[in-house]
Every structure is written in structure tokens, then in C-alpha cells.
Amino acid sequence: DSGVTQTPKHLITATGQRVTLRCSPRSGDLSVYWYQQSLDQGLQFLIQYYNGEERAKGNILERFSAQQFPDLHSELNLSSLELGDSALYFCASSRDPTNEKLFFGSGTQLSVL
Amino acid sequence: GQQLNQSPQSMFIQEGEDVSMNCTSSSIFNTWLWYKQDPGEGPVLLIALYKAGELTSNGRLTAQFGITRKDSFLNISASIPSDVGIYFCAGQGETSGSRLTFGEGTQLTVNP
Numbered sequence: 001d002s003g004v005t006q007t008p009k010h011l012i013t014a015t016g017q018r019v020t021l022r023c024s025p026r027s028g029d030l031s032v033y034w035y036q037q038s039l040d041q042g043l044q045f046l047i048q049y050y051n052g053e054e055r056a057k058g059n060i061l062e063r064f065s066a067q068q069f070p071d072l073h074s075e076l077n078l079s080s081l082e083l084g085d086s087a088l089y090f091c092a093s094s095r096d097p098t099n100e101k102l103f104f105g106s107g108t109q110l111s112v113l
Numbered sequence: 114g115q116q117l118n119q120s121p122q123s124m125f126i127q128e129g130e131d132v133s134m135n136c137t138s139s140s141i142f143n144t145w146l147w148y149k150q151d152p153g154e155g156p157v158l159l160i161a162l163y164k165a166g167e168l169t170s171n172g173r174l175t176a177q178f179g180i181t182r183k184d185s186f187l188n189i190s191a192s193i194p195s196d197v198g199i200y201f202c203a204g205q206g207e208t209s210g211s212r213l214t215f216g217e218g219t220q221l222t223v224n225p
Contacts, residue, residue, distance in 0.1 A: 002155065033212075043156070043201065043215040056212050090155050100144045100205045100213060104155030 003027065006091050006105035014113055018079040021108045025072055025093030031055065032074040033102060034066055037088040049074055050097040081112045119202050119216030127224050132189040134219045136202035144205040145178050145185035146213070151198045159200075160187070192223050 003026035013019055025032050034046040045058035049068035060066075063081075068074045078085060088109050092102040119136045126132060136145070144163055148156035160171050162178035162185060169176055173190045185202055202216040 002157065004155070035215075042217040045212055045215075048212060058212070092155070100146060100203075101158055101161060102156075102213065104148075104157070106153070106155050 002103040002105065004091060004093050004103050004105035006108050008108060009106065010109045010111075012111045012113065013081060015081055015083060017081050017112075018077065019081065019110065021076040021078070021089055021091075021110075023074045023076070023091030023093075023105060025074070025091075026103050029093035029095055029103070030072060031094045031097045031099070032068055032072070033092040033094070034060075034074070034076050035090040035092065035104075037090060037107070038086075043090070046076070048097070055097050078110070083112050086110055086112045117202060117204055117214055117216040119219055121219060122217065123220040123222070125222045125224065126192055128192060128194060130192050132192055132196070132221060133186065134200060134202075135184060135186045136204070136216045137184045138204055138214075139183070140204075141182045141207055142185075142204035143182075143207055145176070146203045146205075147174075147176050147185070147187045148201040148203060148215075149198050150201065150218070156199075156201055189221075192221075194223050194225050197221060197223050 005024040007022045031050045033048045036044045046060040048056040066076045088107045090107045092104045146161045147159045150156040160176040165182050167178040175188045177186045199218040201218045203213040
């Protein structure tokens with residue numbers, strides 16, 4: 001158990017809908033990362049937060065947004081969903097923003113039908 | 114941006130065999146890491162490397178930080194069925210605090 005909690009584990013929705021994925025980092029970790037894993041694209045970095053502030057942005061679509069709350073949990077919001085958004089979404093956390101040792105949650109499997 | 118080429122993409126081996134996989138980059142990395150992802154789970158850190166030429170072991174796993182700082186290797190000796198999974202390399206570039214770049218992964222299948 002990595003200590004990173006992600007909910008829900010599975011999500012099935014329709015095109016055009018909006019969903020929210022939730023992540024609680026390991027106790028004491030201030031930095032949260034979101035990754036997307038598709039079958040053909042490996043682990044793609046989406047966005048990083050540190051202590052409530054956006055730290056780095058990767059290949060995150062404009063339809064996607066995230067935030068980190070004062071209690072350090074984070075949410076990833078995906079809107080106007082398309083079939084191609086179907087993927088495994090991982091949250092990871094680390095102690096500080098430059099720590100390369102990431103601890104990953106078990107992921108949320110999103111299926112857009 | 115930085116890209117990692119990981120090979121092979123997949124491997125099918127017999128239990129007891131040794132395994133080798135590698136990652137190469139067009140850019141220099143300051144840190145190389147190897148993660149393993151079990152089915153239905155998130156990646157778990159196996160080994161972290163911080164210096165060119167460094168050789169580090171974790172049980173039957175051994176990883177090396179290439180001297181050119183543009184590559185890394187992972188070896189698994191005497192494979193067992195629970196070694197099945199996807200192995201990812203990841204690198205952290207020279208820019209301070211730069212985020213990790215992940216390879217495409219090597220899918221390992223071990224036949225008993």
C-alpha cells in the first residue's frame with residue numbers, strides 16, 4: 001500500500017459528461033501529481049500541485065482542470081468527455097516538489113461510452 | 114520535450130531466466146528510476162540512481178546509471194512468476210526540480 005488513495009476505482013460515463021477524480025496523498029506529502037495512462041501512450045504527465053499551488057503543467061487538455069485543497073487532497077475534473085479520454089488516471093505524491101520518488105495510487109479507470 | 118526510448122516493448126521468458134531491459138534518451142538525466150506496475154495497480158518504485166556509472170541492487174534486481182547519463186539498464190536475475198508486470202524507466206532532467214519523464218514500459222511475462 002503506497003498510502004495514496006484514489007477514488008473511485010472505476011468510472012463509466014457517457015460522452016459529453018463531466019467527472020471528478022479524487023486523490024488523497026500520503027501523510028506528510030505536500031506535492032500531488034496527475035498522470036494519464038493510455039494503452040498506446042504510457043504514462044503522460046498532466047499536472048502537479050504543491051501545497052495548494054499549481055507547480056507544473058504537462059499535456060493537460062483545456063477540458064481538464066485540477067486543484068489541491070487546504071487539506072492537501074486533490075481533484076481532477078474532466079469535462080466534455082470524449083471517447084479518447086478513456087484511460088487509467090493515476091495520482092502520485094511526494095514530500096516536496098522536486099522529489100523524484102513518487103508514490104502512486106491504484107488509479108481510476110475511466111471508461112467513456 | 115525530453116523523450117525516453119524503452120526496450121524491449123515486451124518480453125516472454127521462462128521462469129528462472131535472466132531479463133535485461135534498457136532506456137535511452139537524447140537528453141542528459143540527473144536521476145534515473147525504475148518502477149514496476151502490477152496489473153490493476155499503480156507503479157511502485159524499485160530502484161533510484163543518482164550518479165553516472167552507479168550500479169544499485171534491490172534483491173534480484175540490478176540497475177545501472179549509464180556513464181553518458183543518457184541511458185539506464187535494469188536486470189532481473191532468476192525470474193519468478195511474480196515478476197510479471199510492466200517495468201517503467203523514468204528520468205529527471207538537469208533543470209532543477211524538473212518533472213519525471215517516463216518510458217513507454219516493458220511488459221514482462223514469465224511462464225512457469
